[in-house]
Each structure stands twice: as structure tokens, then as C-alpha cells.
Amino acid sequence: MDKPTDATRRQFLAITGSAALLAVTLRPAEATPAMLTSAIRNVVGSAVVQTGKVKLDIPPLVENGNTVPMTVSVTSPMTPEDYVKSIHVFNEKNPQPNIGNFYLGPRAGRAQVSTRIRLADSQKIVAIARLSDGSFWSVSADVIVTLAACTEEVD
Amino acid sequence: MPSALINVPAKAKRGEIIEIKTLMSHIMETGYRRTATGEIIPRDIITSFACRYNGVEIFRADLFPAIAANPFITFTTVATESGKFEFEWIGDRGFSETASASIIVE
Numbered sequence: 001m002d003k004p005t006d007a008t009r010r011q012f013l014a015i016t017g018s019a020a021l022l023a024v025t026l027r028p029a030e031a032t033p034a035m036l037t038s039a040i041r042n043v044v045g046s047a048v049v050q051t052g053k054v055k056l057d058i059p060p061l062v063e064n065g066n067t068v069p070m071t072v073s074v075t076s077p078m079t080p081e082d083y084v085k086s087i088h089v090f091n092e093k094n095p096q097p098n099i100g101n102f103y104l105g106p107r108a109g110r111a112q113v114s115t116r117i118r119l120a121d122s123q124k125i126v127a128i129a130r131l132s133d134g135s136f137w138s139v140s141a142d143v144i145v146t147l148a149a150c151t152e153e154v155d
Numbered sequence: 156m157p158s159a160l161i162n163v164p165a166k167a168k169r170g171e172i173i174e175i176k177t178l179m180s181h182i183m184e185t186g187y188r189r190t191a192t193g194e195i196i197p198r199d200i201i202t203s204f205a206c207r208y209n210g211v212e213i214f215r216a217d218l219f220p221a222i223a224a225n226p227f228i229t230f231t232t233v234a235t236e237s238g239k240f241e242f243e244w245i246g247d248r249g250f251s252e253t254a255s256a257s258i259i260v261e
Contacts, residue, residue: 066223066224067223067224068223071229091221094220094221095185095187095220096219096220096221098217098219098221099219099221099222100216100217100218100219100221100222101216101217102214102215102216102230103214103215103216104213104214104230105213107208107211107213107232107233107235108213108214108230108231108232108233109172109231109232109233110172110231112230112231113216113228113229113230114227114228114229114230115222115223115226115227115228115229116222116223116226116227117221117222117223118185118220118221118222118223119221149223
């Protein structure tokens with residue numbers, strides 16, 4: 001490995017102070033809306049995603065992005081003929097667009113799943129449900145995060 | 156030491172929809188954090204969770220780093236018969252844990 005020249009090092013040290021804060025916002029790993037779109041395409045394929053039926057309960061303003069409670073529910077009779085097969089949750093700005101995939105069936109009785117998630121930034125959350133007839137339904141919610149997840153350093 | 160917390164009603168009426176709450180203690184290291192010296196901390200997460208009711212899978216989940224530490228998952232099922240729920244968590248670095256709970260359906 002080449003050692004940096006003294007000049008480079010001086011320049012580096014000179015900007016270190018201000019860069020420390022900047023580094024947080026310049027994290028290289030950040031999902032983009034394009035990644036969100038492609039992650040959704042991976043699940044739904046070429047199917048049309050309709051808006052409705054799905055409800056996403058998540059606080060609109062969270063203080064701590066490290067643990068955000070979230071409940072997704074889908075309006076469905078949950079009978080063997082008409083039920084929710086799976087629920088997929090995505091985000092816009094975490095390093096990865098996926099949050100979780102949940103597979104259920106008519107035996108669930110109610111199409112509802114809760115968990116706790118991490119949010120690295122204020123962003124949009126998208127929940128998509130796959131029904132037994134092959135249709136996809138979605139909902140999105142915007143969440144403002146004051147303390148982001150996964151930016152802190154660890155000793 | 157990994158440990159699970161499971162909340163399943165001890166008794167239910169046949170046909171009743173019951174709620175199952177599960178929590179597995181796990182760091183869920185995202186793989187995106189760095190140490191003070193700049194090294195990336197390798198990912199160490201639970202990647203999959205499943206629940207079987209008397210041997211039949213009734214719920215399954217794929218987890219990603221965006222799931223908070225100590226994954227807490229709540230779902231529902233119809234109480235069909237007395238028996239046993241088995242829970243399984245699988246993750247990075249060979250992580251594999253199981254837990255079970257029983258129910259009496261009247």
C-alpha cells in the first residue's frame with residue numbers, strides 16, 4: 001500500500017473535523033428509490049400493484065430509528081379461497097431496500113403481522129400484500145426519524 | 156446466551172383467532188456499522204423464522220438487517236386443535252434456536 005504524501009495527510013487532517021459529521025450523510029451504502037423499485041419488482045414481477053386493502057401502522061415521527069414498532073394488516077376474509085399469501089415490507093433509504101417478508105395462509109385467521117424495524121433516515125415505507133388470487137396490493141407511509149439507526153460507531 | 160420469549164395463550168376455544176408473540180434475543184448486527192478504527196463489523200443477523208402448529212408450518216418470515224435487535228414478531232393463527240407450537244430461528248454464523256409452546260383447545 002502506498003503511503004499518502006504529507007501534503008495529502010495535512011489536507012486530510014485539516015478537513016477531518018468538518019468531515020466527521022459529513023461522513024454520516026455521505027454513507028456509501030444507501031438504498032435509492034431505484035433500489036426500492038427493483039426490490040419490489042423482484043417480489044411482484046410484472047404484476048400490477050394496486051393501492052388499497054393494506055394498512056400500515058407506524059408512528060409518523062420517531063425519535064429512535066433503532067427500534068420502530070410497525071404493524072401491517074390486510075383486509076381479507078382469510079378463507080381457503082381468498083387469503084393473503086405474503087406481506088413484504090420495503091424502505092427507501094436504509095442501506096438495503098428490504099425489511100422483511102412474511103408468509104401466512106388461511107390458517108392465520110387474520111392477515112396481520114407486527115415487528116420492530118430500523119430506519120436509517122426519514123423515509124417512505126412500503127408494504128405490499130400478495131393475495132391468493134395473485135393480485136398485489138400496497139400502501140406506503142412516511143416516517144420522520146430524528147435519531148437514525150446504524151450510523152453510530154462501535155468500539 | 157440466546158433465549159426466546161414466547162407468548163401463546165394456554166387455552167383457546169376451537170376456531171378462535173389467537174395472537175402469538177415471539178422475541179428472540181439477538182444483536183442483529185447489520186453489517187453496515189463500523190468500529191472507531193473504520194473497520195466494518197461483519198453482518199450477524201437472524202435470516203429466517205418459522206412457526207409450526209402440530210408439525211404444519213403456519214407462519215414464516217425472511218428477516219433483513221432492517222429488523223431491530225432482538226427480533227419481535229407477532230402474528231395470528233386459528234386455534235384448531237390442542238397441541239404444540241414449534242418456533243425456529245436461523246441466522247448467520249450457524250445461528251439456530253428453537254422454542255415451543257403448548258395450547259389446549261376446547
